[in-house]
Amino acid sequence: MSKVFRIGVIGFAHMHINHLIERFAAHPQAELAACADTPALVPELRSAHYTRAWNLRHALDDLGFPKAYDDYQEMLEQENIDIVICCSENAQHPAVVEACAQHGVHVIVEKPMAASLRDGLRMARAARAAGIELIVNWPTTWQPASLKAKELIDSGAIGRVLTVKFRGGHLGPLGAGVSHPGGDEDNQARPRKLSGVERGATWWHQSAAGGGVMLDYCCYGSLVARWLVGEPATGVIAMRANLNSQWGDAEDNAAMIVRFPHAMALSEASWTTLDHGVSPGPIVYGTEGTLVVDKETAGQAPKVRIEKGGGRTEYHECEPLPADRSDIAQESIHRLQTGDPLHQTLNLDFNLEVMAILDAGVRSADSGRLEQVDTDAWQLG
Numbered sequence: 502m503s504k505v506f507r508i509g510v511i512g513f514a515h516m517h518i519n520h521l522i523e524r525f526a527a528h529p530q531a532e533l534a535a536c537a538d539t540p541a542l543v544p545e546l547r548s549a550h551y552t553r554a555w556n557l558r559h560a561l562d563d564l565g566f567p568k569a570y571d572d573y574q575e576m577l578e579q580e581n582i583d584i585v586i587c588c589s590e591n592a593q594h595p596a597v598v599e600a601c602a603q604h605g606v607h608v609i610v611e612k613p614m615a616a617s618l619r620d621g622l623r624m625a626r627a628a629r630a631a632g633i634e635l636i637v638n639w640p641t642t643w644q645p646a647s648l649k650a651k652e653l654i655d656s657g658a659i660g661r662v663l664t665v666k667f668r669g670g671h672l673g674p675l676g677a678g679v680s681h682p683g684g685d686e687d688n689q690a691r692p693r694k695l696s697g698v699e700r701g702a703t704w705w706h707q708s709a710a711g712g713g714v715m716l717d718y719c720c721y722g723s724l725v726a727r728w729l730v731g732e733p734a735t736g737v738i739a740m741r742a743n744l745n746s747q748w749g750d751a752e753d754n755a756a757m758i759v760r761f762p763h764a765m766a767l768s769e770a771s772w773t774t775l776d777h778g779v780s781p782g783p784i785v786y787g788t789e790g791t792l793v794v795d796k797e798t799a800g801q802a803p804k805v806r807i808e809k810g811g812g813r814t815e816y817h818e819c820e821p822l823p824a825d826r827s828d829i830a831q832e833s834i835h836r837l838q839t840g841d842p843l844h845q846t847l848n849l850d851f852n853l854e855v856m857a858i859l860d861a862g863v864r865s866a867d868s869g870r871l872e873q874v875d876t877d878a879w880q881l882g
Contacts (some may be wrong), residue, residue, distance in 0.1 A: 503530050506834055509582040509606070510536035510560065511573045511597050512589025514704050516551035516674065517611050519683025521586050521638070522564045524830040531830060535580045536566045537573035539589040539597065542710050546702045549695050551675055553703075556588075573597070577604045584609065584833065590704045591616040591711025598624040602631035609636045609833055613720035614852045616711035618860035618875060621853055628849065634836065637852040638829045639724055640682075642844055645819035646794045646803040647725075650783065653817060654729055658807060659787030662764050665726045666784045669718035670771030673746065673753065674705045697748035706749020713751030714770040715741050715863060722768020723858040725783045726759050728846060733854055734874045736760040737861035745773045757862040760871075768862075 508525045510518060513536075525531040538557055548554035560566045570576035577585075577600055587597045587610040594615050601608045608628070614637045615621040628635035641647050654662060671679045677694045695703075704710035705717070719739075727734060741755035753772040758765065780796040780803075791808045807815040826832050829847075836843050845851050857874050865872040 504838065505530050505532050506583040506837070507532050507534040507581060509534050509576060509580060509585045510566070511576075511585050511587050511601070512539045512593065513553040513556040513560070514539065514541075514590045514593075514710075515588035515611050516556055516681045517638075517640070517683070518556055518586065518588035519551075519559060519564070520681070521588065521609070521611070521683070521829060522560055522566070523683050524828045525584075525586070526565050528830040528834060530834055531584075533564070533566050534582055535568045535570060535576050536560055537570040537576045539573065539593045541704065542590075543702050543704070543707060546699045547695065549675070549699075551681060552695075574600060577601065577606065582606050584837075587611065591716055592620075592709065593711075595620045595623045595627075598635060599627045602627040602633055605631060605633060607634040607636075607833075607837065609638055609829060612637060612639045612724070613716050613859060614856045616716060617863070618853075618856050621856040621860075625849055625853060634833070635849050636829075636833055636836070636843060636847050637849070639721075639846050641721060641724060642832075642846045643822065643828055644803075645822060646805055647783075648822070649805045649817055649819040650785065650792055650794055651729060653792060653805060653807065654785060654787070655731075658790065659785060659792050660789030662730050662785055662787050664764060664786040665729050665766040666769075666782055666786075667722040667725045667767070668769040668771075668777065668781045669721050670714075670769070670774035670777065670781070672775065673700070673772035674717070675700050675703060676772065697746070700746075701748030706746060706751050708751045712749065713741070713755075714753050714772045715739070715755035715757075715866065716859065717772075718770030719755055719757050719768045719862055720855070720859050722757060722766065722770070723759070723855045723862070724846060726761075726766030726768065727851075727855050727858060729783065729785055730761050730764045730766065732761055732763065734759050734761050734766075734858045734861075736871050736873050737858060737865050738871045739862040739865040741866040752866075755862075755866065757858075757865075759858055759862075759874075
């Protein structure tokens, strides 16, 4: 008889929790057990769509969690949990992972891995010492176009990669009209939008909690660059600023230029963008062509396009994901049951490399200098 994995949640700060719970609730070998939030540094002023209070209530009322605890430590002591999904504030990831490690509970933490490389290393050490799985989930992993792009690049379709460009942006995690997978995505059904002061009371706009657009979106750029270039980065120069979110102290726009031994990458992040107008990418420039993940259009999945110059254009359809490993619930449970390797983007060592890039970007934005990527620190042995 197949094992049933008891699922817990710690942290409702990140609204991606709604989609993650849906995926585990649909898995035949997963049982939703209990959940708890992490303590907020600053109390939210109002519950609205995708705030932590709304996410917790949605998990209990609509998604099937039978109970919630006020203290996640008590939940870990009282409940026999196999896997915890962590969607806390970025700054609280290490404490959650360490608590789970003490109880032998596997952890899936939503991107980014942490608020700093130091925190990421702290998490990795705790997981390794306890012998638990620490998996970092990326929405990118479950996008067929991203996987197709990687396949084409690895096959040499555009020659050697020279430059990777990624842009991520919208009007902020709780901005007007912004929707996320999971829950009711009908904007018209929501209460009035949050005011600036109310948004400032959410962790997203608080630097101490690990908020800000650099961690939120340049993490994707760091992942995509490391994954597609295929070698460790060496240095980063970056800039960030709060241009239109004066209610918080975290930045709402950022950019990073990443240096690799044989390539470069540009990552742009914005919480002040109404619409890209063009594909956010990635766009990958190679010695023999340019690869573009085209913008998704209504009713049509994104395609991967390769420009060869001289009017020569190739379009590549994206194959569906494997039916039995098409989401984080399937992949993580498959890993625990079989010991088979995770997808590279979910792997702990790989994510420490990604975190090292992002950490160098944060340091560069603060110092105003090119900062070296700490490629030794994550090699823990």
